[in-house]
Amino acid sequence: MQEGIDVEQSAEPAETTANLAAPMDLRSSLAELRAVTIERLQDATTLEELALIETEVLGSESPIAVARRGLGSMPSEERRDAGRAINEVAKELANAVGDRRVALRAAVQREQIAAEAFDVTLDYERLPLGSLHLVQQVIDEVSDIFVGLGYKVAEGPEAELAWYNFDALNTPPDHPGRLESDTMYLDYGDAADEMLMRAHTSPIQARYMETHDPPVYIVAPGRAYRNDTIDATHLPVFHQIEGLAVDENITFSDLKGTLAEFARQYFGPETEVRMRPHYFPFTEPSAELDVSCFSCGGGSSSCRVCKGVGWLEMLGCGMVDPNVFVAVGYDPDAVTGFAFGMGVERLAMVRHGIDSMRIFVDNDVRFLAQYPGF
């Protein structure tokens, strides 16, 4: 870069182009110097050239400097006019040099800018970008929705006592869910304390109620285990979010309203819900919750998402069975409550157009990277 050249100090003084000493010649010489210099400035194409001219014309050995030094020997009546004339030309030339410098600098910068053009469509630099697993994102989002409704987030062990997984939840001893074909059992500990990989997140409820007095408002996300081989609709390990509200006057309407609020926040403000009776051992009454199809709103017979049904089966829920309260030491006459459990993978699949559960455990970075976050 050339702009740093210090015109005051660099460049040897050049030979003077005119002798301005003689007063008679002074005016014409100044005029000539002015004219020649203006022309030279116009011809200068680099900042170095410009600096040379500046030194020659305005430097300490320049004709103008020499003329100034000669002023002292001039008769005083001439001195003023001569001095004024010299200053005028000097000022004019200094301005001209300055203007030219600005112009040349601008040209240099233009050139440089042109030379370093970027193709902005090219990723010159890629910064690493990771992602949270879609299942994690849904868990966090749903947890936050309920946190907003005044819930806490509870956790619990995945290797769990059969008692919390089944008995505390009013599951009959001969319930098929207890069979080895459905549930994974562990070889661990006392034979009396049968151990399994929890088949749902509901044991977290039971443990929480055992250790906390009502009121209880919790959601409990986590992994659940079933003895299923991996296919499009089954995973041996999947995720649920359990919800539980226990208070003095919790009603069936509260369950409905809470899940409706959840559905609106998760699927969109226009979402409607419908509850249908169902059967679960740990709730009574029990229900399945459908949400109106967020894709077609229930209006399209050719909808890809709801297959024209208009509703999407979303989760199981109900009022906590009094036997569950008894099992965890609550007084069923003093409190009521509701519980719900939803499949995280299902929540993700429905909203994000995923048609096979396999993808959740493939851990294929091409899938993971598609969901960098909200």
Next chain:
Amino acid sequence: MRVPLSWLREYIELPTSDVGEIAHAFDMLGHGVEDVLHLGVGWTDVRIGRVERIEAHPDADQVRITHVDLGDGALHQIICGAWNFDAGAVVPVAVPGAVLPGGLEIGERKIRGVMSRGMICSERELGIGDVHEGIMVLGDDVAAGGLGSPLAEVIDLPDVVFDLEVTNNRPDAMGMVGVARELAAWFEVPYRWPTIALEATGGPPTTQVLISAPDGCNRFVARELRGLTVGPSPLWMRERLRRAGVRAISNVVDVTNYVMLELGHPLHAFDVDQIAGNMLDVRWAEEGEAIVTLDGVTRSLTPRDLVIVDADGPTSLAAVMGGARSEVEPVTVNVLMEAASWNPATVMYTSRRHDLRSEASARFERGVDPNLAPDANTRASALLAEIGGGAEVSDLIDVVANEVTPWDITLPIREVQRLLDDRFTVEASAAALRRLELEVEVEGDTLRVVVPTFRPDLTRGADLIEELARLADYDSFAATVPTGPVGGLTAEQRRTRHLQDVLRGLGLHQVINLPFVSHGELAAFAEGQVEGVVSVRNPLRDDQAKLRQSLLPGLVRNARDNFNRGADQVAVFEIGRTFHARPWGEDPRVPDQPVRVGVLVAGRFGNERIGRHRTDADAATALGIVGALGEAMGVVIERRQATPAGFHPTRAAQLTIDGRRVGIAGELHPEMAARFDIEGRAGVVELEVAPLVAERPPHQMTAISGYPHSDYDLSFDLPAGVTADRLVAVTSGASDLVEEARVFDEYRPAGPTRSLAITYRLRAADRTLASDEIEAARQAMIQAAGGLGATLRGSANKEDE
């Protein structure tokens, strides 16, 4: 359960014929409609024909030429590709001009030079069934209505079939009559039973029945039918069975199925003449006993299997499948029609153990009403007598091991209102329950309810409240939102979110792995012997029978899988539990299952600039991630050289927080990488999450000095065994002016020593540093380094820059 509307209408006159409204009623009753099948729609002009003659096609061996009588005095030549029929078969024929479902128009066309005028159809082609192996062969009796008659008229089409998901607690809704009872309660209309009446003509039965296992069988009801003719059942019955999804077999078997579908009570028919010793006994099987079931399979039994035995041993796997020995055959003339009530748990156990789940087991598992058995038997016997050629029917055998009688429930109305709402007055509630055939007496504010034995699911007030909510229509409830007193995440939960965000920010993708591993995978990362393993008793696969003790086997698998898919980079993390056979702190009864975070980075990683040489991840990356995590979480994670199993022996560190071992970081052992098809190096980290996310006091700000800094570099030769962090700590500690110290180069000539270049930044909080104090600090550092055996290699003072 499949419910054909045409069949259902025999028991109820519905106030609507709108399929959507009926489906909605089922849904809101809790019998979810999984599918609605419209049978016999979308086609025209399919007629009854009889194949009179069949001949080979001269130019095609996949099809045959049939000549079909359509009742118009001519034989119609139709080419057919199905081979499941012979001359004489009565078949559905789509005549030229007919349209089939999907819009297929049937015309006259040549097939390989031979004219074909129409098409013989399969069930699936007509959209009335699933069968497509061969064409639909109708019974000879269908032709009685006249060849050429429209099929739709002969078999009563169109029809609608509702496929219902009946919940596990509702045996009563597993039959057409029970379904009609439910709809009657919903629509508030009457319903009716089929005629249950029989004239016993055959006198006392010859077979003696015993129940030696009263804990497995409540009641055994039977009748003998003598002198019947086994043959096909009539068209109407076959067609109903077909629409309900049951294959017609013979009149005897069809009647048992028909009554099962109608009343919800399964039945079984024995060939009386194959019952040894004229006796049947219900008892638990003995160890080592076996039975050959109807399907020809020999099944070994345990004392948990319930069997019906005759004088020669087991002759039926009770409730689950009949025995081959007493099976009704075409030559059978005397039949024992059994309707028994079995223990649901037993049926569940045996049907699953022998993988013999059936329509019958699905009902018994729900708990069929023992008091329905006589009616079911009477209905079946009467039907079989009617269609089986006028058999004589014996008196009823009725052995009751346990009498089941209706029971009472007391329900204070405030319990209903507390859970539902104020609409549920005593009167309204009593009326609703009566619609379900419960007997209700109102005593003040309390309902006294007598529950009939067909509703074993109703045992407590809570069960009745559900019935009331159900009949009120779930749609009718208001929606209100209670809010909890205090919501929010705990500090640990918030910091765990932060942890995962930091990992994401570092460019890592979160994975979720199954926690099941093989012994080999456990051994790969185990120090010494594999110990403290928790095993799955009934694993999905034998090589996935152990619970992981480390997240690394899963992450290594992820790397391998992604490289195999063509990835040139794998940067993943997982937050999940590992399992160890030692008591868990929060509940010593369950195994320890700490949450850990694991990281694996392999292949190119970090910022990438085009034209710039790429950097591949290795141990440095892993250590860098540890450093970043520590900094981001506000935790000092100390690293010490270590040789954990599965790691590169000279490129691994043990990690500690506050002196406690919390994990490992480094490079995957080259052998391990090769074993998992990972080319090149892989940086791996595994850390306990709890100490990372534990709540910490809020950070208190360190004052930021406004005075100028002074930088200089020092380069030290280090003896073996002195670590970088030690050198940095000791030299920085030599002066209280050090604001920051960072190693910027490592030089490792051959031999045990190496040199490290460190840049120091000095700054005082309250003044501009004087050159003599800077020099003093520098000398102090050099001296301190000397205490470690490190000597100054050279220095460059940058302070004047």
